Amino acid sequence: MATTSKSHIATLFFFFSVIACSYAAIDPNKLPKNTFIHFPIRKNQSTLQYYTTFDFNPPDSFTIVDALIDLGAPTVWIDCTSYKSSTYKRVSCRSNKCKKSMSPYCLRCNGPLAPGCSNNTCGVGAYNPFTEHLTVQEFGEDTMRASSTDGRYVLIDYDVPQFQFSCADDLSVLGLPGDHTKGLVGLGRTQVSLASQISSSFNLPPKFALCLPSSSEYGLGDIYVGGGPYYMPPVIGDQSSSFARTPLVVNPVSTSPDSYIQGSSVEYFISVKHIEINGKHVSFNSSLLSFDKNGVGGTKISTIAPYTILHASIYKRLVKDFVKEATLKKIKRVTSVAPFGACFDSKTISKSITGPAVPDIDLVLEGNMVSEKFRLSGSNLMVEAKKNVLCLAIIDGGAEPRTSIVLGGHQLEDRLLEFDLSTSILGFTPSLLLSNTSCSHSRLF
DSSP, X not given: OOOOHHHHHHHHHHHHTOOSOOBOOOOGGGOOTTOEEEEEEEEETTTXXXXXXXXXXXXXXXXXXXXXXXXXXXXXXXXXXXXXXXSOEEOBTTSHHHHHTTOOEEEOOOSOOBTTBOSSEEEEEEEETTTTEEEEEEEEEEEEEEEEESSSSEEEEEEEEEEEEEEEOGGGGTTSSSTTEEEEEEXXXXXXXXXXXXXXXXXXXXXXXXXXXXXXXXXXXXXXXSOOOOOOTTOOSOGGGGOEEEEEEOOSSOOOSSTTOOSSOOSOEEOEEEEEETTEEOOSOGGGGSBOTTSOBSEEEOSSSSSEEEOHHHHHHHXXXXXXXXXXXXXXXXXXXXXXXXXXXGGGOOEETTEEOOOOEEEEEOOSSSOEEEEEOGGGTEEEEETTEEEEOEEEOOSSOSSSEEEOHHHHTTSEEEXXXXXXXXXXXXXXGGGTOOSOOXXXX
């Protein structure tokens, strides 16, 4: 699994910047207090996708993998075309490990036996969200390596034995962002997602957090598995103290591209009650915010969609109201730049601590005692489409989308999102720019 030179440089920087680490398997019962597991996040600036880096560390080889992050995907899969390991093991059909993957498939292979080609093997779907290419691939396991941290410093590199993944073919990676991306990391609500396997292996709380970077030029974002504390340089203090919280709701109908996967969706949905612009209610058919009997509707969180996508009727009204509020601020509208529907002369927009000083958009969410607001402002709302033109970074999703609101990556950047699977609660901070930090800072880990 070759990577580009830039990827190698970034990966080597990541590993050699860890000064005080050791390399060994560790006993989960000896993990230091307040420890969680960390993976870096980088942003591909041309495709606007996020990827992480991990490695497999069997005794006879060392394989670094750059893998796309897909928040709602059920499994981890990698290209095994050139994967070699004496410790790799297939997961057999109808075994307990196969049942955890929810797979109904059993595979045979006519080629030479190797990772990705075995008989009586559990088959798990490997889905490429860009080419919409779905294949059933061999489910196997091997030793993975990652980093353990207390939130501020790397304590130790550790081995995760029997980490399970689909062993995909080279066709599966076509269309993934960048030539170096050779797999996909799923964080969905399954027992075989990256976060679930790590939490289970090291007896950590069943939760994970994302801090998506707006740029990888100056630093890395983070996946934290196992809970906080969450320290963001140069801010002193645990950022989880600023969490607002809202329930994670379950779509009762599977949204998997694999028709054999039944039951509820493994993606992450939240309950939006209504939308406000500068505190003013945006009027549209509120039934779109709920699931119908076919699981259509609702609000999904996605790391694959670069920008938030709205049902056409919500989009048209939101753009109309946003333009009206922008006009009151003497912001001049200009010709739209596809795929955006509302663009403005950047010279008429002043600056704020969070970026362009445009009207705020609030997603008003269900809370524990009172409603919570997921506020979109400044750089989370606007994108530079061309010189002197800033556009509202929200897309028209058409009249019949599967999901009414897809909260995309641009709107998630530079804020901390914690997915607590034990309580089905999403914790989220305001924009970290308000605290003079971000998800793109250089780190020691």
